[in-house]
Amino acid sequence: MSGQRILVVDDDLHIRRLLQATLIRGGYAPIEATTAAEALAQAKIANPDAILLDLGLPDRDGLEIVPLLKQQSQAPILVVSARDATDQKVAALDLGADDYVTKPFDSEEVLARLRASLRHSLVAQGASPTVYTHGLSIDLTNREIARDGTEVHLTRKEFEVLRQLALSPGRVVTHQRILEAAWPFDHDKRVDYLRIVVRNLRQKLEPDPTRPAIIVNELGVGYRLMPDAEKPV
Secondary structure (H helix, E strand, O other): OOOOEEEEEOOOHHHHHHHHHHHHHOOOEEEEEOOHHHHHHHHHHOOOOEEEEOOEOOOOEHHHHHHHHHHHOOOOEEEEEOOOOHHHHHHHHHHOOOEEEEOOOOHHHHHHHHHHHHHHHHHHHHOOOEEEEOOEEEEOOOOEEEEOOEEOOOOHHHHHHHHHHHOOOOOEEEHHHHHHHHOOOOOOOOHHHHHHHHHHHHHHHOOOOOOOOOEEEEOOOEEEEOOOOOOOO
16 A cells, blocks of 8 residues: 555644654655645545545535545545534535544544545445455345355345445445435434344344444444455455
């Protein structure tokens, strides 16, 4: 990954310096922008491999430029913001951000989430139809689930929820997005329905359902499917 260009969009000099040092330590090449206008220009000109985006920009709200950045570049977007309200996280993710880290942040967490987003981006470009995690294989094309070679039977609703997570391995998928896909004709899309299905999925898929390692909860926001870094040999 050494040398991959990471666009840092933040008007706070201290944060930019901290992220720059973190990225260099992680083997990346940081590029900086301090405004939304600069960010959009850099996304087009510099062709970054990933974007770290603050939402409190001086010329435009960061949420507004998430879809614009997605139009300019295929780079995954990690929001790094002091806004910790659930509705802000959900809005950013639904607009196309790949992940969300709140300030103050842990540098190692930023690097870990960046690595995960870059891996997901590579997988997406390769359009892999099968996701592997903790001895589990999820074949989205044939709708087949197996754990250590043994088929696991899921209900239609369970498979659809798992499918939404497996389509974006490593990324947070919001409650709303899963509900719209799995309950398309229900006007009253309650998160309670989703929690029941996720609980059933964990009972069937997790090595230890009491300590989920495959389907991880992002409190108040959604769920994340944690894939293995590589396909097993």
